[in-house]
Amino acid sequence: MFSSVLIANRGEIACRVIRTCRRLGIRTIAVYSEADAGARHVRLADEAWPIGGPRPQDSYLRGEAILEVARERGAQAVHPGYGFLSENADFAEAVEAAGIRFIGPSAASMRKMGSKAGAKDLMAAAGVPVVPGYTGEDQAPETLAREAARVGYPLMIKAAHGGGGKGMRIVREAGEFAAALESCRREAANAFGRDRVLLERYIERPRHIEIQVFGDRHGGTIHLGERECSAQRRYQKVLEEAPSPFLTPALRARMGEAAVAAARAIDYANAGTVEFIVAPDGAFYFMEINTRLQVEHPVTELVTGLDLVEWQLRVAAGEPLPLPQEAIAARGHAIEVRLYAEDPDAGFLPGSGRLARLRLPAPDAHVRVDAGVVEGDTVTIFYDPMIAKLIVHDADRPRALARLREALAACEIGGPKSNVAFLERLVRDAAVVEGRIDTGYLDRQPDALRRPADAQADAMLRIAAAVDELLALEDDAARADAGDPGSPWAAGDGWHGAGTGRVRLRLRDAQGAFDAHAEGRRGAWRIALDDAAPVLAEGAHRDGPWLSLRLDGTARRFRIGGDRDVRLVHDGERRLEVARVLHEARGDGADAGAGDRLRAPMPGRIVVVRAAAGDAVAAGQDLLVMEAMKMEIAIKAPRDGTLAAVAVAVGEFVEAETVLAELEPAP
Template sequence: MAAVILNFPTLQGMRKFTQTLSWTKGCVKFVSGGVGKIEKVLIANRGEIACRVMRTAKKMGVRSVAVYSDADRHSMHVAMADEAYHIGPAASQQSYLCMEKVLEVAKRSGSNAVHPGYGFLSENTEFAEACKQEGIIFIGPPSSAIRDMGIKSTSKHIMSAAGVPIIGGYHGEEQSNQRLQEEAARIGYPVMIKAVRGGGGKGMRIARSDSDFLEQLESARREAKKSFNDDVMLVEKFVEDPRHVEVQVFGDQYGNAVYLFERDCSVQRRHQKIIEEAPGPGISPDVRRKLGEAAVKAAKAVNYIGAGTVEFIMDAQHNFYFMEMNTRLQVEHPVSEMITGTDLVEWQLRVAAGERLPLLQDDIVLRGHSFEARIYAEDPNNDFLPGAGPLLHLSTPQSDQQTRIETGVREGDEVSAHYDPMIAKLVVWGEDRSAALKKLRYCLRQYNIVGLNTNIDFLLSLSGHPEFEAGNVSTSFIPQHYSDLFPAPIAPSGVTLCQAALGLVLQERKCTEEFTQSSNDPYSPFGSSSGRRLNMLFNRNVTLQLADKKVDMVVSYNSDGSYTMRIGGEVYHATGEVEAEGGASFLHCSVNGVKSRPKLVILNNTVHLFSMEGCAEVSIPVPKYLAGVSGSGAQGGAVAPMTGTIEKVLVKAGDKVDVGDPLMVMIAMKMEHTIRAPKSGVIKKVFFTEGSQANRHAPLVELEEEEEEEEKGAEGSQ
């Protein structure tokens, strides 16, 4: 292990401070003192980013203050903070976005700095200015930089003047539908419609022809108004199959600015990133240097201070064009930290306190490769529809120098419908891209969640795709390789069914043994776990449910403690025991002589088996007299896919609709979702009005097929 001593001047009389960096397998561990001017920092955020900032603050001896809404009263970031203050209802507009409440807590708690994280108030000019007026350090850039870079039309003019390459489009003030549509025709379809104050994929739509321009424009405007309270739009040429490459930059109060290399964030869904890596695959040292220098030009053009990201669109020839600048810490900043051995939150705190940059450009060395996979509560097989609910079981890979798990939830916590559905970020590092990718897949196999749908299997499919392995990525990667990334489900094998049945039998045996121990009659046949109760045979029938298919098995108990299982004409011999290890249960078993050790979770009539070969779910059928009435059919209409607010109602009773016609617009999980007609017919009844709240699976409209209407009419005329 090698130690490096670095000396840099600070604000206090250009004095020297010493910082010891310990290189361990490509990562740097900071060993340094606290920040002189920042004693207590309020984190104006929630979830994983709040927890991430707190970890660095604690390491530096800085006290942390949390704020929380009703929905987050028992959340992880509240438990981690030195102090925590309630600021309002679950709705972010009344809590995390309410700057007056946040500033009031900052003053009450004696915090002399505020870290905004990302999202919420992080790029709010008024909030940055209000902090300054109250004498509170805003850990971010000057409000002027936020303003200049936050309005995309303004930022394009500034970048063009600074010599940063930009892409053509319309960024004018006239916002009539007619003018924007005329400009789109002039630019040439397809075009990207963007909110000038956009970010995070919000307020962005692609219009591929003149016929769908107005629909996409209105949708983008509604979402922008909801997210940023500003629906001014710009129109740009949409580059087909581009790469999304961004550069991490950092500036201080003395005019210094550096870049910490680039990240490739091309693989996206709904214009939101899903997997990121650093450095960008296939980018030459020369292009890397040009990207970095262009990003530094952009930062210096607005006198940038703190952490920022300059985003570029890159074509197949590696020509790149300025897209936007995010004036905050990015979600994916850990991959830049992993390849440069830095702690960017520590840099933020130091620079905000008046220190110079800890490293200059020549001191920043790129080592190895890093991936970040965002683990979401969503259903990739249903257009990545976000979800919410409890994390009934949660186990993760072990954190180490090469593996980071950035999260704000624990087992038993709820993924709230009120906020972003991200559960965690899995970050890995390797000596090169191939090693890092292998590490990523290995760790994804160890990320086991029960209780709601996640994108983990999709991430495994994506990271194992030959084109992704080759680094051939673009923003169209998912639609281009859709059939490969969403293969038809494979039914569990006979061995897996035997493992599931064995897990159920062993659990039952454990329960009966516990009953026997607690019973006053240890010889009661009802407490027997031998397979024979009263005059019952050693054989028993077991029925398992696989989606809509039932599988019947015969399980025979053998005198030596083994089991013989018959599925149709196949015979399996199984032995096993369930053992608890590190808070989880593992099924140590042998089926037909092949030993394995899957993780076993039995919850809500479902057996979950997790192994390095994959995961499987096998259910126990629920008797009809116990089964609840499912709302999925919605009595022939459309249902709410999740809990949310009805933003717009587009139909009324008596309207005729075709399959796919928009019925309502719902806001949920910070995103706008259009609810479309599942079939053609006539609207019989609309159950919700604009502004009302709809719970998941609630019927939204009642829809009758036209044929039914015609038949009724014919009957009435007879």
């Protein structure tokens, strides 16, 4: 076994590899960009070294800089994690040429899979089912358009190199093809450095099921079962689980055999994933082999009881596979979701900023948390905005879903907006609960998983927040006059010389500010929200994060998080953030013309400018394209009109809310 390993990555996967290395007594060497100088993986590693600027191309994609650190620090092996250089055959080859072991497949195996086009041809020759399409080297737009007509619509344009959902477009008619091809190529070039594409027939309503494979350097190849990753948004996985609720034992066996055949066809060693799309009738087709560890590998670990990073290390060190195929058994059900800094109500726009509050459930036998950040860290604009992965395991799928709901309810993320509330709705959605989801489900109904309106439930959450504040006020007052607990001045109930008065709490949630008028004292309050009828709150008791009370005679229990300034109130299904209002902001009309100003929705780089000052534009027309958080964001005209100015140029970095362009005032 190795005595030292350099981890050529960042975030939660770097922390994940460090955890296993530490258990095995292996010294870890981290690398970091300028943006990550204070990152968690840097703090956890035994030593860490800078490799360049904040952009990936200036740091984590600089293979020679990483290799130089490995040589100077005496690393015996390099673990690439996933993303960045993990599937770069040139980097793997350079590592091995330096006398350092690459913890992954050989460069030769990578090159066979590095091109999706070549991989499809190879798999077809090996008898693995593939989707009809075009994988040729002639990339002329007219050739691709002609081949698209031959393949037929709908079809998918895919970057031939890379993965992670980048460089993929669905085209449903010929008139959309040219624009989709241009966008796909540009995104592929930015993400992977190459813009070659392939075309595939688009299978309607498929499921995405992948098989974890493992090979050693002694000819051994096995699979560790499947993971279903059909819950996706824009080709990005949202929820992953094992085993799949769709597969029958017979179909599971056929797919496992096909995955092993695919791995053997390229002499595969170490961890890899064979990805398939599965039609509603059970027909399955090869998509690609990811020649690395996957983000969702923890669900396989939880159902098999194996540490896949340890297996990677042992295989890379020359050991045979720890177990034969017949010894691999799946137990129970595991589900993973990814917590992101993003705004589901704004089209899942990625976010950034300091994590002022980050509370995640305590790990136990049923809950696992893989995180690359802690409270106080910053989600930067330069990398994927994933905060953590939440993985649960239980005896069967219904119980695993129940565990996941409970774990999500305990999550608090303050600072950038997050997708936690969206995930809570997702794991209660009927199609998800019943296992009926396909890869296009979430994109077909963008509004279905938005927070549903429920005025009565929100009112109860607001009253719970008010009660918790009233309890805190009384506690504050009691502490302030602890020497005379009988003093009326020690009560936080609005008492005055004429008797008990009313307390007015000014609060705010996502729907705006409101007043909670309370009369009474500890044990019983009558609370009215604005002009609504009062509710009697009795028996209020705070026990850790739990607030129990009776509302108009009905016992209720709420989870309370956050702090005195911003409370997170959760009733078991819905969450609401309620803030104390200390100062009211007053609008002065200074930005009355903001509707004619197109602003950057987040920090990013301008990659395309499609219009100039003086151009006539139509509502919904793409005027600029930004790149941020590894995705493209089109900036569209809000109305018909004429452009008065374009304030940015291609290549320029902008901050959130920067004015990008302005329309002339409407006539």
